[in-house]
Structures are given as C-alpha cells and as structure tokens.
Amino acid sequence: MLDAICKYDEAEPIMFSVFKFQKLSDDDIERYRQALVCPACAGKAYYRKASKDGKAACFGSRYHHSDCAEFKPSAAKAREELHAIEVNQLVVDSDAMIIDFSRVAKVSKAKSQQKVPKETSSNNVKTKPEKSAIEGGETALPLNDSSASKAISDSEKSGTEKRVATQGLEKVLHSLLRGSDLASSELWVYTDEKYRWRAKNLFVNFADAEPTENGAPRMYWGTISHTDKQRLWLNPAETKDVGIPIDMFSSSLASRFDLQSRRDFEGAGIILFGKCFWNKNKSRKIIQLWSNDINRLFISKADENE
Numbered sequence: 001m002l003d004a005i006c007k008y009d010e011a012e013p014i015m016f017s018v019f020k021f022q023k024l025s026d027d028d029i030e031r032y033r034q035a036l037v038c039p040a041c042a043g044k045a046y047y048r049k050a051s052k053d054g055k056a057a058c059f060g061s062r063y064h065h066s067d068c069a070e071f072k073p074s075a076a077k078a079r080e081e082l083h084a085i086e087v088n089q090l091v092v093d094s095d096a097m098i099i100d101f102s103r104v105a106k107v108s109k110a111k112s113q114q115k116v117p118k119e120t121s122s123n124n125v126k127t128k129p130e131k132s133a134i135e136g137g138e139t140a141l142p143l144n145d146s147s148a149s150k151a152i153s154d155s156e157k158s159g160t161e162k163r164v165a166t167q168g169l170e171k172v173l174h175s176l177l178r179g180s181d182l183a184s185s186e187l188w189v190y191t192d193e194k195y196r197w198r199a200k201n202l203f204v205n206f207a208d209a210e211p212t213e214n215g216a217p218r219m220y221w222g223t224i225s226h227t228d229k230q231r232l233w234l235n236p237a238e239t240k241d242v243g244i245p246i247d248m249f250s251s252s253l254a255s256r257f258d259l260q261s262r263r264d265f266e267g268a269g270i271i272l273f274g275k276c277f278w279n280k281n282k283s284r285k286i287i288q289l290w291s292n293d294i295n296r297l298f299i300s301k302a303d304e305n306e
Contacts, residue, residue, distance in 0.1 A: 076303030103168030267302035
C-alpha cells in the first residue's frame with residue numbers, strides 16, 4: 001500500500017502517503033503508527049520502515065476485507081506501486097538521478113524482438129535550430145534555461161562523492177502516476193551528461209503545461225484520453241487544451257509500445273521530453289517530442305483490470 005489513513009485524531013483523520021509518512025520525526029512516527037488503517041476498507045494497517053538491506057518503507061495490512069481493492073490489486077498496479085516505492089526511495093537516498101533514455105522495457109513479445117537503435121546521439125541534446133514539425137519553420141531549441149538547467153561545474157566534480165542513481169523512463173512514469181514525491185522534490189535530475197534540473201522544475205503534468213521561454217524543454221507526463229482516427233495526435237486526459245503530435249513517428253511508436261489499436265492508447269500513461277508552445281491561433285498548446293526521438297518517450301498501456 002502506498003497510502004494509509006491515520007485516525008490518531010478521530011475528528012480529523014489524515015491521509016498519508018508512505019513517502020510523506022517516512023519523513024515524519026521518529027516521535028511522530030511512533031505516535032501515529034498504531035492509528036493507521038487501510039484507505040479502501042479501513043482494516044488495521046501497519047507501517048514498516050526501510051530496511052538496511054535496501055527494502056523500501058511501506059504500509060501494509062493483515063486485515064484487509066476480502067473485497068478490498070488493496071487486497072487483490074492487479075499485477076500491473078502492484079508493479080507500478082513497486083516502481084513508485086523504488087523511485088521515491090531513490091529521492092530519499094540519492095543526491096542526483098540520471099535519466100537513461102536508452103533503458104527500454106519489454107512491453108510485448110514483438111517488442112522484445114525489436115532491435116533498438118544505439119543511443120549514439122539521443123543522449124546528447126541538440127542545441128542547434130531544428131525544423132519544427134508543427135509550425136514548419138526554424139525554431140531555436142536552447143537548453144541553457146537559467147531557471148531550470150545548469151551545467152556541472154569543475155568545482156562540483158572535485159567535491160565530495162555524490163550518490164548518483166540511474167533510472168529509465170518506465171519507472172519514472174509509474175512513480176509519478178502512483179503519487180511519488182519525485183515531481184515536487186529538490187533532487188537534481190540529469191537529462192544528459194551536461195545539463196541538470198531540479199525535479200520540481202523538470203517534471204510537469206499535462207494539466208500544468210505552459211509554453212516555456214525560448215522553447216526550453218521539460219518532462220511532461222500524465223495519461224492519454226484518446227488519439228484521432230489517423231493517429232496523428234495524442235490527447236491528454238488531464239486537459240482539453242493540449243495536443244501531442246505523433247505523425248512524424250506514429251508507426252515507430254505503435255511498434256515500440258505494442259499499440260495495435262486506438263483502444264490501446266486510451267488510459268495509457270505517457271512521459272516525454274519535449275517543448276511546449278502555442279499553435280498559430282493560440283487556441284491550443286502543443287507539446288512536441290524533442291527532435292521527434294522516440295527514445296525520449298515512454299508509454300505504459302492501461303491494465304485491463306484497472
């Protein structure tokens with residue numbers, strides 16, 4: 001379980017995520033831990049601290065009702081929650097995280113047999129102007145946005161040893177969907193070997209997407225409502241005024257993530273490294289995948305049982 005309700009004060013119960021609960025003082029943890037219940041069935045719950053051998057902190061219960069959703073979660077939900085716990089423990093334990101865009105999960109038999117191109121240049125973000133697939137013009141794509149990215153200095157390299165973790169897009173996406181603290185944390189996140197961002201400035205849910213100064217990129221995430229019949233656009237579920245063009249790589253996307261029908265897109269989770277800008281009429285915001293490189297995008301199809 002990622003969440004539990006604390007009924008220490010019956011009049012004002014508090015919903016805690018395991019991530020926030022583990023940040024409480026030792027005194028508060030001991031005060032509240034015997035007042036925890038399952039948020040779905042109100043069965044008595046417990047809190048288990050992170051172990052020295054690497055097991056993450058968690059909530060659990062031996063008293064779930066037989067029909068409790070937390071008692072029999074889908075395999076996909078359980079897997080995503082494990083990813084959320086892992087990433088959040090990374091936030092707690094690490095000084096920085098490197099996003100490995102080349103780390104690809106096997107989503108199907110067909111996909112696992114697919115040859116993935118070598119990441120020879122996709123991890124080195126291009127800073128020269130590139131052709132805009134939407135507006136048809138030359139658009140400069142600088143990465144040196146002083147408010148969000150910063151080059152690593154020589155002094156930092158020569159300082160004390162940093163605890164730097166590496167993570168792929170799949171676990172990052174699942175952790176965000178399952179409510180980890182990553183998107184609000186101060187963790188430094190490297191999108192390549194040169195540029196870093198505070199996680200709270202890098203990860204943006206589609207509902208909060210706004211055009212950035214000079215087209216500076218972000219990691220946009222959320223869920224897909226649907227795609228059009230021609231599969232030229234993805235429409236996020238979180239907002240109606242954002243569109244994601246996929247016409248330049250639609251076939252590759254379908255093959256890579258086993259998206260055989262429009263239904264496969266519906267309810268899927270998605271994360272992509274891209275830029276946000278207005279369309280010509282300023283009636284809709286466009287989020288364009290950086291360099292149309294599908295290595296910088298991940299889609300997790302919805303589980304049939306959720």
